[in-house]
Amino acid sequence: MLMKLNPNNPIGVFDSGVGGLTVARAISERLPLENIIYFGDTARVPYGVKSPETISRYATQITEFLLRQKVKVLIVACNTMAAVAYGAIKDLSSVPVLDVVDAGARSAVAETHNKYVGVIGTPATINSNAYTRAINTYDPKITVFSQPCPLFVPLVEEGWLDHQVTRLTAQEYLKPVVAQNIDTLVLGCTHYPLLKPLLREVLGNQITLVDSARTIARETEELLRKNSLQNSQEKPSEYRFYVTDVPLRFKEIGERFLGRTLSNITVVKW
């Protein structure tokens, strides 16, 4: 199957909204010659409190859309979709699939020394237990403590990255996890890396923060190399962004995640 893929085709990255742009950014930094198609379901975001069934249905719809765009690899940048719908996406896909939950789990396994790992994420991600399963597949001796943090996404979107309200919220959410003597904390949502400085302040310097964006960029590079799928075209890489809505403050928030100007945006009306 992989034999048929064209190395000059784009990498497909998708998320429930703008958060996955942090993953697109990490991939573009590591693989500057690759073209990227990004899909953000901005009309139906957030996924983190939806039912597993609805999350799977929407993830399937996005996967089909990106496969029609002839992507050579699919990156599930949304932790919630990866946690709940990875199987459905994988079954459907004729191209390799990488996801942030697996990447985050691998990083956590590599980082922990005392084998106590914390995971924070949306309610749907945490309820799915996907991180615990993935981490224990790589190392069954690791104990995982999970904590849903539903207010972190709205706080990041409000731009309160260094605000007393966010600090108090973080203290409340993280207290039970920190009490478990963890040495590693997985940021199991693409919004959370923007809170790193504040989380660092709340947690102190003894706990390693795992952010899967860089890990997945490295895994993407390996995957392309192993399968001889690196883009060989000698022209500037091209980025295309598909969204289901251009919500209020979209460009401002999106550019905060992407770290550069957003252009070439197409709205898909679902």
Next chain:
Amino acid sequence: MLMKLNPNNPIGVFDSGVGGLTVARAISERLPLENIIYFGDTARVPYGVKSPETISRYATQITEFLLRQKVKVLIVACNTMAAVAYGAIKDLSSVPVLDVVDAGARSAVAETHNKYVGVIGTPATINSNAYTRAINTYDPKITVFSQPCPLFVPLVEEGWLDHQVTRLTAQEYLKPVVAQNIDTLVLGCTHYPLLKPLLREVLGNQITLVDSARTIARETEELLRKNSLQNSQEKPSEYRFYVTDVPLRFKEIGERFLGRTLSNITVVKW
């Protein structure tokens, strides 16, 4: 047109999610003999940060759905849809339409003495300027100060109704509005009435809080009476709930809004 309506048909109430259940509750308390069909777009909630175009498209789809269910009146319980899409809903509807923005505006006009009124709501509601327009239609001499409060909905859904984080957030959002010497504050989102005790604490007792649920229940009663549309059947009233997803904690959150047990729920897959 109204001549053809059957008084025994249900009242249609709709919202982007569960918040409009506070309106359904107020109607059921005032009009216990009426049947109610409630539609909550729980898969695509929240609407408050979406673009006006997407909000209108979704509002149209819900209106068509409820008209097919043969409702005798439509109640737009969502401030965001009322603010952005009232015209589209009204144009489409063959039955009378009442909405929470108009109801809230009328109440504010009746309550204010010094003619300085504050309005809080989602970003889409506030950006639409619908409250200012509606209030000034009834009294052009009133000055309206508006403030978007995007974190209030997630805080209510998290259940942090009496929490220091919510208190600090309210202080920050309300400071500029209170500085304008308002004597009346419109709670321009169906989630906000659950924050009344905390808002009362932050605002003191000098500011009247306007919550449109009771006003719209009274307007519904008047409308039915004037058009001889009161339900005359001598059987217990029936409630049906249509939602597009049964998200995590749906029943818990929904029952907090409705004030009674939620049953008779049908999922519509959009």
